Amino acid sequence: MKSFTYERVETPAAATAAFAKTKGARFIAGGTNLLDLMKLEIETPAHLIDVSRLALDTIEPTTDGGLRIGAMVRNTDLAADARVRRDYGLLSRALVAGASGQLRNKATTAGNLLQRTRCPYFYDTNMPCNKRKPGSGCAAIGGFSRLHAIVGASDACIATHPSDMAVAMRALDAWVETVDGAGKTRSVPVADFYRAPGKTPHLDTVLAPGELITAVTLPKPVGGTHIYQKVRDRASYAFALISVAAVVQKDGSGRVALGGVGYKPWRIEAAEAELPRGAKAVTAKLLAGAKPSHENAYKLPLVERTLAGVLAQARG
């Protein structure tokens, strides 16, 4: 770990101002991923701006009937919120499928979105990794790739995004609210929040340097049956091999997003039109153009079978 300086800020404006003032600064909230990365010198911030005490830790109704989740709301609190459990069960279930109780107590909503891949080659600094060290190559391609992406990957990176929460948020059409150093706010759909790896896999998201997430908003509830099916070798405390987040309406229509298959929660709205025709048809559209490796080709049938099971469960 490289030495760094540290300050704690009380307002978003102070946070972005502090960022502008110090070269090599990073925001830190729960730190459940960033600190690990710093110990391995994968992240080497010169300065940490602690945003964990910002007054962004409430969940409020929005004027259009949705919810605004403050960036600092802890995963545990978000999963347990009565409104979330009632109207956005998918989100609550995705959250409790992730990490462990201790980590969820610490992890924040914004931090969860910004966690980095768990690709083992990303974490081993002896190995080439374009995400960690642009231009160095990708050791995962042709290596141990059982956990890696089957869609949306590039010749430079086949990492997946590890979040469960983000998969539910994608299915729920959530938006990410931010503020930048000039005080300018914007709202980005989760759908557009993550960058395709292309030739620049070191850039995970569309956030500009110093841009701070302040909230995630959920549109008004969509009803239906909410199922988050996370598939893994170990029953708990493991990242998804794949996951299926589904909202299924009585008429058979619905939404489907996948975790564990790409650099972002994977949802293609056009594929959802196939829901009445069943899992095979949906999966064919969702994973069209998939380029699996020998080691992760199982994810294609796994997605189809898991979705079939989810749809059967939704039918009751």
Next chain:
Amino acid sequence: MKFDTPATTNPIDQLKVIGKPTNRIDGPLKTTGLAPYAYERHDVAANQAYGYVVGSAIAKGRISSMNLDAAKAAPGVLAIVTAGTAGKLGKGNFNTAKLLGGPAIDHYHQAIALVVAETFEQARAAAALVRVEYARSKGAFELAAALDAAIKPPAVFGTEPDSSVGDFAGAFAAAPVQLDARYTTPDHSHAMMEPHASIAAWDGDKLTLWTSNQMIAWSVGDMAKTLGIPKENIRFDSPYIGGGFGGKLFNRADVLLAALGAKAARRPVKVALQRPLMINNTTHRPATIQRIRIGATADGKITAIGHESWSGDLPGGGPETAVAQTRLLYAGANRMTAMRLAVLDLPEGNAMRAPGEAPGLMALEVAVDEMAEKLGIDPIQFRVINDTQVDPEKPSRPFSQRQLNECLKTGADKFGWARRNAKPGMTRDGQWLVGTGVAAAFRNNMNAPSAARVRLDTAGVVTVETDMTDIGTGSYTIIAQTAAEMMGLPLDKIVVKLGDSAFPVSAGSGGQWGANSSTAGVYAACVKLREAVAQKLGMNPLDAVFAGGKVKAGRRSAALGDAAKDGELVAEDKMDYGDLAEKYQQSTFGAHFVEVGVHAATGEIRIRRMLAVCAAGRILNPKAARSQVIGAMTMGAGSALMEELAVDKRFGFFVNHDLAGYEVPVHADIPHQEVIFLDETDPTTSPMKAKGVGELGICGVAAAVANAVYNATGIRTRNYPITLDKLLDKLPAIA
């Protein structure tokens, strides 16, 4: 004391303290955090500096240059140890690769430097500044690709690579029912909670090492050989160990580098192996490829049984003895086993909990299940038919005790085996396909010489000193129980001190020999102390009865402590063994029963319940023994369903080298476990009449899981771990 004839009645048979489910005497210290582990021993030496290990970034080749300038100039740095600065170093008898590599590199993450600094953070930051250039050379990293070059290895701990009885080939060819199948088991990591950690301090030419080590005397000897100093100048102290599973049988880089770092920095140095380094820096259970052939008559009698196993290791290493149990477990007149060893440039393979039997039974007990199915015989019945009460390779040697059939039958009753549908894929519970499986458990019993010293003071307190270790197994408690039983004292009058090389040399903790051997050593010392007490009190030792803190002979009675009123009484003895283990085959037996659910859509496998029935001699402490067995069953479940060191065949290392990537079971994976110990005493093993259980518990578990998965789905998997990707294309379609 020499144990060379079967035990008769002795004070242990009173079972006033032995055999009781006693809580651990070290339990409160551990649960309150007061039992200091090696890295936490802040009080043993002042002014401790911190070492941080640099591991090789390549698997095989040479260091072409190493630039330490930036690291040396970093804040707080006190010293940097490399092969270039360390002077001439030997290699321990128990190490295959050197603990400090360079310029030649033998495996990935082999230690190549230790950076010592005032603080841990400074040492870590400076370690990242060490600049190393390497010249890579080609290595062999894939077992399957190295099979053709595999050789017949020398004997391992007296186990010959090959065995042959009768005419295997002829009998197999003639058998009306045959099985010929290939199985694979992957590399496994010990993945214990406490990393390898040590503190070293020099006082002139005397070296003290506070460490975490299972085998004190072996490791003192190896350290002396490595450093080239007399072993009398080295003291090891390892009173508490946060798990070992075989990974701490030998010295590893932490302890050597702490010693070298302390010498270089001229002050005490502490080193813990960083978690991401542990898996490639230390030892692991090697992967195996196994071929099993069984021939039987139509009524289920085995006429031919053959087991071959291939594994790999660094040059100079040894094979995984995966065929060992097949020489002893089932009857059959015509037999063969063979082990072959390939050179691999992966990290060093070595012992992990039940080496040999654990991976061997992963294959054999699936083969037996497959054979039973071919024969149309219940798998329990098939095993019972082929029971043997003698060593099938040397029928003149009986088993000292063998209750395998009783284990199977007791387990079948308890588990509800009769309700099982033998036809696979027939039981459904919602989205889950449900199945049950069984496997035999087998692990040899080994005894090792073990010494102890016992001290009696005027308060009637007996203190036991032995270099025996407690790796979480309960050694403290069973040793205290032994001394209490022998001296007629309650447990609170016994003090147990372990893990210090200044104490008499014990059997140590390995190969499940620790419990029986170390308590037998304490028994021997206590026999001597009883004699000394009786003599001091003017009683005839043969008449003296030790009970309730008193010694009685005839009408005379005295408090035990009275014998020490002129000064502490000290007795020391060692238990040595005659040839009973040659006359009798001493083994432990069990039966594992497992129920699994396989998710019909996803193929996820979840264990629903587990039962182990064990016959393993006298159970010294049923509570500690149960803990050993349920822990081993959990480890077996891991090897069945998730544990696999993923080999990168290009770079030559285990990729998933931390506890996030190398998955071991969590609580959610293990919902219900039950353990039954059959009543047994084995007078051929020691006066304790005990054997081990800590390794028996893992033996056969994975096969029982695999057999249950087959019963649930009709899918036979012969390659571990059984992960869902190996089932998906064979599971029925989802409606």
